[in-house]
Amino acid sequence: QVLPKISQVLKIQQDPTKKTFSSLADFISDREILLLLDNFEHVMDAAFQLNKLLGSCPNLKILVTSRIVLNINGEYEYPVPQLPLPQRDKYHSIKELQAIPSVQLLVTRARAIKPTFELTNKNKRAIIEICIKLDGLPLALELAAARIKIFSPEALNKRLSFNFDLLSSNSENTPDRHKTLRNAIDWSYSLLSVEEQTLFRRLSVFSGGCNIEAAQDVCFRDYLDNLDIIDSLSGLVNKSLLQQEEQYDGEPRFFMLETIKAFGQEKLKLSLEEDLIMQRYIAFFLSLLEEAKQNLTGPEQGNWLDLLELELDNIRSILTWAEGRSDVEMGLKVTVAVWRFWTIRSMVREGAQWMSRLLSLAKEQSETKLHCRALNAYGMMFSLTNNISDSFQVFNDSLRIARKLDYREGLAEVLNHLGWVYHFDCQFDLSEQYSNEAMQIQKELGNQRGISVSYNNLAVVAAFRGQMKSSFDLYNKSKSIRKEIGDIRGYAYSLINQAWIEIFMGKYFKSNQNTSLGIEILSKLSDTQLLAWAKTVRALNLFHMGKLKASKNLALEAQPLWEKSGTHTGLLRAKVIYLLCRLREYDFSGLKRELADLMENSGRVAKVLIFDIRYAMALLSLYKKDEEQAYEYSRENLRHILTVGSHIYTCDNLELISYLSLRKKNSKTALKLYSTASILRNKLQMPIPQVLQSFHHDLNRQLVSHFDTVTYDTLWKQGQALDARSCMRLLR
Incomplete structure (x- = not known):
């Protein structure tokens, strides 16, 4: 049907003695002609005829639109991307939004149907969400715009997840396959073979995509003998139902646009194999996360952190599944495996929320090793984001279970964490006691990293007791172990902690060297929390050197990093340094109120910071000629x-x-x-x-x-x- 149609459009007189191809080729011959063929995917059998025609006509060019690659000689593929999108987590002004193509299309089409429609500060959040949910697909956006006549953007956004029938058009000029979003996607789906349809709907189980290994384990297990995984994935990519991009490690990653995935999940449910595929999906990622947990403190931790960030949507999907079915064990296995990742990559608030909800679903009498480790991990995240003192109860619950079960690994871990958090509460004797007990158990278990953590805790206690040489030596022991076992992050952390001690020892140049090396390592790990700590230590170093402007600027730089990481204690440290700089510069504006706020927060978050704050309050009183008040602050x-x-x-x-x-x-x-x-x-x-x-x-x-x-x-x-x-x- 294709060649006769081309001949008809070109008004070629058919010679009854010749075949259609010969007549067409003779007519075109060496003429410079551009043929435009639209929606070629439904006549793919004619692709070989185009290939032959191109071979016979040297100056012929053909521009084809198709959801499927033709795979003919000389073919150049130009994928048509979705329209650029606004960013969900970024502030956009109305002017900025109006310049974003996906928003432009939605607003323009909405105005065509409803002339009074305007993009406003009230509805812009909903407009952003609609564009993102619809992947910037022009057809989907046009269908959504048609509904603006009835629904406000806010109301439409609420109904959009994912109601395919809502996105439809009654226009007489619109082909049937474009009248609803479902029809548009179903058109492509119908062109797949039975095996391809099966694999397509199975792949929709992934959130945020998958690599070849995951696709093979979850979706291709039934077809390993008679279906090539690479060819199958490539086929779905060529048919525009699967997207492909390069991962951080150069490996291909496959994902679906949200609109396509929602359609695939709908088909998966109808196939009655959703539970089977979900079980495989969960089993694959539980195995992966367990392996990640073992490697997050080793030489390959950078790669594992990047991998977990890549799989973050899949992790969230499994947690949502577990929470929805009250499967606490599955959920806690995931959170215990990834809590360290959440902490390093500034997701501690999210991690704490997941753990809080899952632990609340657990039976009160749940006293398993898993529950012990989950409480321990939750205690660490809770101590970073909330009241330090309140975290003690969480840790002590973990401690009680570990002692009751004689769970030595869990006991050593929670003792080390208690040893860490108690120093923030100025309970240095308890901190030392728990850290020494943890050290003894870790030595019995041969856990070198656990031993390094105990050394770190004891170094902190020694520092606050003013035992600088002892603290430096303990940090050095911790650093040596971490270097030996390949704990890159831990090694950088020890460097920065030593840099902190070197400030008080007057070794400013050496302190600066250590923070520089620490920052270089941590930047590669994208570790916001410890980068904030490194900048805070360097700001303190500059303050001690009397370089107030530089110190103040660096303390300001550190604050948004602390906020992003969700670590309240670090944020207070940076603020204290900033205010001390302002004091030394005689900038007293609003200082009394800010110091009072810090004093209140430190009492709740980290009592160990009270001394610097009260010292600053004494200085402020002195500078303001209230020497009696300064004396009382200092004496207290x-x-x-x-x-x-x-x-x-x-x-x-x-x-x-x-x-x-x-x-x-x-x-x-x-x-x-x-x-x-x-x-x-x-x-x-x-x-x-x-x-x-x-x-x-x-x-x-x-x-x-x-x-x-x-x-x-x-x-x-x-x-x-x-x-x-x-x-x-x-x-x-």
């Missing part, structure tokens, strides 16, 4: 520091109280306190930060001017004989 800070044993802050506070005592005319007390702070700095190996050098120079000059040499030396020696608690008694 020192009392609190001594109560919890957080001596990393002792020297700074003693020196500030020394200055304030001098202002109060208590020069002897001031000198003794300053002397005590001086010897304590030497003992703790915490030299005076560069940012405080001028303050110390001025304070020392004033103290010297108040006494003769003999009196000064006597009081200095008396101060060196005191400890911090004795100094506190001087202030009563």
Whole structure:
């Protein structure tokens, strides 16, 4: 039918002695002619005739539109992409939206049907969702626009998931296959072989696509002997029912547009094999996620993180399935496998929400190893996004189950996590106790990574106790183990933690080197959380060096990273550094309120940050000439520091109280306190930060001017004989 139709359009007089092909080829001969053939997919048998015609007519060009590739010599394929889409998670102004082709088409067609229709701030969110749900497909958008006459964009969007019959047209000028979205897709589906139809609907089970391995395991298991997987997938791609792109590792990945997938899932349900395919789908990904869990702390963790991000929609699909059927065991297996991925890739809020809902479905008496590990993972995510103190109950539930079941691996893990979170609450003795117990069990189990975590926890405790050399050495042990086992992220984390300690030890250049190396490693892992920590440490380093502008800018850079990662404690750290910089620059605007807010939040999120905040409040009071208030803040800070044993802050506070005592005319007390702070700095190996050098120079000059040499030396020696608690008694 194709060649006679071409002859008819070209008005060729048919020679009865010649075949149609010969007449057509003779007519075209060496003429320069362009033939346009539309919707060729329903006459694919004629493709070989076109191939022959092209071979006979050297100057002939044919432009063909088809949902199926013709596979003839000299064919150049130009896929027609869907229209560019707005971004769901980005703010778009009305002007920006009007320039996006998918939105343009929807709005233009809607106005043609309803002239009063306008794109507004009220309906733009619904318009964005409609365009995204319909994949930017022109036909789907035109059919949706037709419904704007009855439904508002908001109402249409609510009804759109996925109601194929809603997207239809009654236009007399529209071919039947284009009158509904279902007809349009069904037209392509009807052109598939029975085997291709089976594979197509099975592939619709994937969310966000799949690689060849997944497709073979889930969809091709019945056909391995008589169907080639590559040819079958390529065939569906050539027929425009499957899309193909390149993964991060260069491997092909196959996916369906949402409109096509919804149609495929509809067909899958009608086929009565949905449960079978879903079981295979879940089994494949549970196996994959278990393997991922084992590799997220090893040498290949970067590749596994990228793979999990690629499979994120499939992970969400399985969790939705599990939650919908109250299959807590399946859901918890998934969350336990991927919680670390969620934390690293800034999805901790989402992960915590999944775990919260699944755990709420579990029986109250559920005391299994899986439940123990799930509570432990949930505790870590909960501690990052919520109240640290409230997370203790979650961890203690996990701890109770681990002890009851004598589950050594789970026990060691939860003890390490408790050892970590208790330091935020200034409970350093408990932190040390749990970390040491975890260390002992991890050594029994031969778990090198677990041992490195225990060393890290003990290093943190030592740091806050002011034991800088001990802390640095413990971090070094943790770093060495992590390097040996190939825990790239852990190695970078240890580097940054050492950089943090090096600041207090006055090793600013070395600290900068370590953060630079850490940032280089973490950037490759797309680890927002630890990148935020690295920038925060570098901002602190710059602050200690007295480079306030640079420190302030870096602290500001770190804040959105902390917010993205969902980590409240880190966000507060960055804000404290930023406000300390502003204090030193004498920028007091709104500072009192901001410090008060930080004080309230730190009491809820991380009490360990209170000392820096109260110190800043004392400085602000001093700068505003309220020396009595500054004295009270400093005195209260020192009392609190001594109560919890957080001596990393002792020297700074003693020196500030020394200055304030001098202002109060208590020069002897001031000198003794300053002397005590001086010897304590030497003992703790915490030299005076560069940012405080001028303050110390001025304070020392004033103290010297108040006494003769003999009196000064006597009081200095008396101060060196005191400890911090004795100094506190001087202030009563």
